[in-house]
Amino acid sequence: MTLETRGETIDIHGGGRDLLFPHHENEITQSEALTGKNFANYWTHCGLIKINGEKMSKSLGNSLTIRDALKMYNYEVIKYLMFSKHYASDIDILDSDFQLSERHMYYFYSTIKSMENFITSNNGNVKAEVLEDEIPNTIISKFEEVMDDDFNTSAALANLHTVFKYVNNIMKNSKKSNKQIVANTLAKILDDIKSVYKILGIFEQKPNEFLFNMKEKYLEKLNIDANKVEKQIDQRAEAKKNKDFETADAIRSNLEKDGIILNDTREGTIWDFKTLYNFN
Known part of the structure; x- marks a missing residue:
């Protein structure tokens, strides 16, 4: 054959x-x-795929099929988990590993959404002047370098975390820089990331869709009503407006006990899941 x-x-x-x-x-x-x-x-x-320390096999009855995994996790979350280990290494599949991969992908897509908003607001141009820092100018070459090293996908993902940490830092400190150049830099970074990491089959989804689906999953998992969360956020805003900071702080604390964290921005208060937000 x-x-x-x-x-x-x-x-x-x-x-x-x-x-x-x-x-x-x-x-x-x-x-x-x-x-x-x-x-x-x-x-x-x-390497071998293991389930809770044992080799996965039909004879042991501990097989996890791709079809079953996709019912529980987004396909990019599964890919992230697989690529976080070198192909020659054993991988022990635990629920906690999938959940960690979810948090990483949620962080990536949240950052990409922020990047897209910043680029749009400041007319970022991928072909215009960018910051001269090393990171935005070596994404492709570093990806090629680690992939040439026996398909070192785990190193490729580690590089990705370095890039996103840099991205969040320059967006946070954009007031101290030329916003146009920062926007151009973000546009170049996003373009380079998508051009090479598509090889691993990640970042194929629209950020809003990925984030929405993940939030829906965790709302159901934690048995939380999104409308009630929004209502409490409105009540907190009203309390702050009336300088009733004790009530405002109490609302924040109660939400945090339920696994919801609040982030006050110029555009208003954004809520997120504590489990997903604290991905480290």
């Missing part, structure tokens, strides 16, 4: 580390004895 579909030599042959001997060694022996040619140029032996 391989001869008919791939020819005498395969470029990349993948498989589980547990198949290296005897399965893959037998493939090499049989194929090269027949053709006299190198069977595969590169071998990528991936």
Whole structure:
């Protein structure tokens, strides 16, 4: 079959580390004895997928199918979790790992939404002058560098966190800088991120849609009524207006006990989930 579909030599042959001997060694022996040619140029032996410390297998009845995982988690959350480990490493799947991946992706998309708003408000131009800092000018080259290092996807994601930390910092301190140049820098960063990280299949969704779906999930999970949250925020705003800061603080504290945090901005008060917001 391989001869008919791939020819005498395969470029990349993948498989589980547990198949290296005897399965893959037998493939090499049989194929090269027949053709006299190198069977595969590169071998990528991936680690084992474990569930709570045990190898995932049908015989143990602990398999988690992609179909079942997608019923519980966004597909980009699953990808983030898979890519956070090097393909040759074992991965032990825990609910807490999925939840951490959710928080990371929520943070990324929240930041992207803020970037898009800043770019639009300040007419950011991806081809105009940008800040001369290292980070906005090395996103693509650093991605290529780590991916050339045996598909080091975990390092690629680590680089991404460095970039987003930088992004939030320059937006926070934009008053001290030329806002036009900051907007141009954000436009370039966003363009570069999307151009290379699409290889990993992340950032394919619209930020508003991803964030809305995630919030809906956590509202249901925590049994919270969004309308009641909004009503309490309005009551807090009224209390602050009347200089009744004791009531305003009490409302904030009660919401925080329910897992809701408040962020007061120029545009008004924004609420978020404490679990998702504190992703670290």
